[in-house]
Amino acid sequence: MSQIKRLVLDVLKPHEPTNVEVASAIGDIRNVDGVNLSLYEVDQQTENVKITVEGTDVNYDLVLQTIENLGGVVHSVDEIIAGKKIVEEEETLHDRG
């Protein structure tokens, strides 16, 4: 199976643990080179965050397990880049439309 280079996840999490703790925990996972966590929605009990994970061979199950252990729920996997190199999405006429 090819290696996952980038994951972009839409996650719903409680306020505690903090986003700093969540990002640090994911950053500590084996083969993860970097994490970007950005908050885009907040309500009284929960927060919606976008988590981008990049690495040489990101283990999705481990990332999922870490997020769930910290009380989060993965709503969707918005982007995955796998293979030998990172391939960015190409803009087509349809997107420019």
Place this chain on the structure above:
Amino acid sequence: MSFNIEEGRYIILGSIDGLLATLGIIVGVSVVSATNSIIVSAAFGGAIALALTNGLGSYLAESTIEYGKLAITERSLLRKLNNTYVESQSRRKIVKDAVSSGGASFLGSLIPLAPWILSVGSVAASVALSLFSLVALGVYSAYISRQSYAISVIKMVGLGMLIVIAVQLLRIGHLVQ
């Protein structure tokens, strides 16, 4: 274990409880007997009972509140939080609060009891030590709440004086009988 501002609640509650309840026992028992061993036995027994009931009471109350909060969060997340880091942090807080409450209560109890344990006991010494401790608690309370130190100390000492007066009135009432 690190300390945070929330723990101040149980430290203040427990300390005042232990301090003033034990002082009440000492003042009350001294009406019928000023024997050191009797006062130490009665007050120490009270101190242990207070520590256990405060600790247990806090454990039960905090368990209810923390698991209630978890249930609300679970409803928002549409998932259970059993066996997660979130639940373990809640359990940790429950235990910390119970230990803070029971521990503070026991330590507070030792303050008015100290002169009697050292065999230099008198009601006046117990009252003086207790009032001095209330001043310290008032300062601590003001430090946490960022309120006026003077007002906080006056509130703490005023409360203590009320209780000492109430117990003394009972004592006088017993003597009059």
